[in-house]
Amino acid sequence: DAGITQSPRHKVTETGTPVTLRCHQTENHRYMYWYRQDPGHGLRLIHYSYGVKDTDKGEVSDGYSVSRSKTEDFLLTLESATSSQTSVYFCAISESKGQDYGYTFGSGTRLTVV
């Protein structure tokens, strides 16, 4: 499986401050995704990328922006964090799994907005 590193692993921030989460992959995969996971809602897609500078919105994109200036890095930015954005954020890539394909997820970032 691809190496995916998310940073930071934990963050506490104040309402109204900007926050950037980083997802780094080591194997040149084209497709990368950001999800948030909340109790009662499961995993929900925020944004995804299908190449350098190519991104699109997911189900819950309001309040979030993304950038991908290099293949290996996909950044998620909360321009002005709100308490409703307290969540666990997962990055994922799509890659071959033997004869099939599926996601490999990072370890997640637990974000608390106070």
Added chain:
Amino acid sequence: SQKIEQNSEALNIQEGKTATLTCNYTNYSPAYLQWYRQDPGRGPVFLLLIRENEKEKRKERLKVTFDTTLKQSLFHITASQPADSATYLCALEAGSNSGYALNFGKGTSLLVTP
């Protein structure tokens, strides 16, 4: 709207028995369906992909069925072990132009007791 439904109630079974988890979906025309395992505090891990033309797929003690008429997938773990205790998620492709983005069910928690 698109929905993926998994039994929200936890499934408790005894070691050695077969666990069966259900995934139902509406307003999807999936070419494939995926299953993931998630342990507390960690990202989901890919288990299996089953295609629309495959009725059944097996991997070690796992068996997945896919009925596109019933719009349902069943996930079986035979000879279950306490180490199988986790949350299991099913996932479908969000749309044909979604960069292979997946929508996930909320998951079913499985507890296998000795």
